[in-house]
Amino acid sequence: xxxxxxxxxxxxxxxxxxxxxxxxxxxxxxxxxxxxxxxxxxxxxxxxxxxxxxxxxxxxxxxxxxxxxxxxxxxxxxxxxxxxxxxxxxxxxxxxxxxxxxxxxxxxxxxxxxxxxxxxxxxxxxxxxxxxxxxxxxxxxxxxxxxxxxxxxxxxxxxxxxxxxxxxxxxxxxxxxxxxxxxxxxxxxxxxxxxxxxxxxxxxxxxxxxxxxxxxxxxxxxxxxxxxxxxxxxxxxxxxx
Amino acid sequence: xxxxxxxxxxxxxxxxxxxxxxxxxxxxxxxxxxxxxxxxxxxxxxxxxxxxxxxxxxxxxxxxxxxxxxxxxxxxxxxxxxxxxxxxxxxxxxxxxxxxxxxxxxxxxxxxxxxxxxxxxxxxxxxxxxxxxxxxxxxxxxxxxxxxxxxxxxxxxxxxxxxxxxxxxxxxxxxxxxxxxxxxxxxxxxxxxxxxxxxxxxxxxxxxxxxxxxxxxxxxxxxxxxxxxxxxxxxxxxxxx
DNA sequence: CGGGTCGTTGATACGGATCAAGGCGAGTGG
DNA sequence: CCACTCGCCTTGATCCGTATCAACGACCCG
Numbered sequence: 001x002x003x004x005x006x007x008x009x010x011x012x013x014x015x016x017x018x019x020x021x022x023x024x025x026x027x028x029x030x031x032x033x034x035x036x037x038x039x040x041x042x043x044x045x046x047x048x049x050x051x052x053x054x055x056x057x058x059x060x061x062x063x064x065x066x067x068x069x070x071x072x073x074x075x076x077x078x079x080x081x082x083x084x085x086x087x088x089x090x091x092x093x094x095x096x097x098x099x100x101x102x103x104x105x106x107x108x109x110x111x112x113x114x115x116x117x118x119x120x121x122x123x124x125x126x127x128x129x130x131x132x133x134x135x136x137x138x139x140x141x142x143x144x145x146x147x148x149x150x151x152x153x154x155x156x157x158x159x160x161x162x163x164x165x166x167x168x169x170x171x172x173x174x175x176x177x178x179x180x181x182x183x184x185x186x187x188x189x190x191x192x193x194x195x196x197x198x199x200x201x202x203x204x205x206x207x208x209x210x211x212x213x214x215x216x217x218x219x220x221x222x223x224x225x226x227x228x229x230x231x232x233x234x235x236x237x238x239x240x241x
Numbered sequence: 242x243x244x245x246x247x248x249x250x251x252x253x254x255x256x257x258x259x260x261x262x263x264x265x266x267x268x269x270x271x272x273x274x275x276x277x278x279x280x281x282x283x284x285x286x287x288x289x290x291x292x293x294x295x296x297x298x299x300x301x302x303x304x305x306x307x308x309x310x311x312x313x314x315x316x317x318x319x320x321x322x323x324x325x326x327x328x329x330x331x332x333x334x335x336x337x338x339x340x341x342x343x344x345x346x347x348x349x350x351x352x353x354x355x356x357x358x359x360x361x362x363x364x365x366x367x368x369x370x371x372x373x374x375x376x377x378x379x380x381x382x383x384x385x386x387x388x389x390x391x392x393x394x395x396x397x398x399x400x401x402x403x404x405x406x407x408x409x410x411x412x413x414x415x416x417x418x419x420x421x422x423x424x425x426x427x428x429x430x431x432x433x434x435x436x437x438x439x440x441x442x443x444x445x446x447x448x449x450x451x452x453x454x455x456x457x458x459x460x461x462x463x464x465x466x467x468x469x470x471x472x473x474x475x476x477x478x479x480x481x482x
Numbered sequence: 483c484g485g486g487t488c489g490t491t492g493a494t495a496c497g498g499a500t501c502a503a504g505g506c507g508a509g510t511g512g
Numbered sequence: 513c514c515a516c517t518c519g520c521c522t523t524g525a526t527c528c529g530t531a532t533c534a535a536c537g538a539c540c541c542g
Contacts, residue, residue: 078394078398078480078482079480082399084398097383097387104387104391138378141386144386145382145386149328149345149389152327152389152393153317153327155396155397156440157319157324160530190488190489191488191490192488199397201530202490203489203490203531204529205489209490223488223489239320239321241320401497432520441498442500443521445497447522451523484541485540485542486539487538487539487540487541488537488538488539489536489537489539490535490536490537491535492533492535494531494532494533494534495530495532496528496530496532498527498529499527499529500525500526500528502525502526503523503524503525504523504524505521505523506520506521506522507518507520507521508517508519510515510517510518511514512514512515
């Protein structure tokens, strides 16, 4: 296959990267074609099926990855088993904590997920020679920090109903950017996961979903399929100004 | 005053920086003497007394700052007034969110605080030309992210007693690094602030403090002065493995 | 058909919120 | 110097939201 005729503006783009959407929004957008070529030699794709943990809490991490598809949950567990999901990662987020040898949380595929895995050292080398890359990761880290702090407000100060509505808003905001007021999506998380994300129990999540449904703020089919006829009403139920 | 004779190893170090402890642990440690000199021309020191807000939520931010002394609380407020403290910053932390025009939270001095203020553009210029600086800030952002996520576990899954013990552990960990098992400190926050940090009410915080005192895990004098005879016991009460 | 997982719904318990009163130290004015 | 007030904290009584315990329905798969 002749790469020259297929990708005139980036003649040396690696084959594996050519069809990758993550290249535009993700880490790879900061790299030159030559760097991508080099990186792709050391990277590999992996599929992780829903429910599989691929980084354990306290495990040492020797690789970073880019999410190509799917949703990953990051969680922390206490010694007695209490669990809190501390973040969700969507495509094309970058995962892995530069500078931390050990992961202080677990990463598990919430839905079937595809990732592109890079060895730790390759990324670190690239980061040293490409300030744009570090800038991009820095910027992403700050956004995650903002998200985490918003969620702290949710966890610390909102009622169960507001929490559930906040969660639904969050998921809706990752659907297609503009469908207007309306939003339709599949929940990437089970009730148990939602409970762990919101600091609630399964039963309370279930009850609040039912309540939102009865109030006409959402419609539910098959447990996972949700329709939000009016995002503003949902946001109001979530306590967002 | 002759700077050459006073600071032989950094002959051009600005006078204002020479006595600053933040220079070692904070942002400034990534800068050369020449850069410090340049930056110091645009920077100024400020003292903020306890209880004063110096960045409002939703305000636009035109400066960054380094905390030289004191404790700053970062908080988010809902439209109806419910409040959550989402982070505490201690010297020599750097404050201000690169890349965000608007602050999405308020910053208020919890204790009397001294800061060194830099104009936004000066920092951004330095960051562009000094990868080490961006690296340092990136690294600090990741640590804050870890802290925020640890706190999410506290907010979402811990009991009131564990929350209060977690808070005391956090404060103790910012005392002098090794006093062994023991720790003695002044609380930088009022009961109301502690409540806002833990997602509790004042009354519950007070009751749990009393309980920890009756269990011998802490001693309290004058409401603010706390002695922890055995940090391991406190950590156990905080639910930390 | 039986067994398993996941979600819903109901009854009850309990932890923390809310409402209310009072203590204590600091500042203020008589 | 004392009486008064004010902010901050503690303590008690009661209420309410969410957890817990329990039963059951829907769906899937063997």
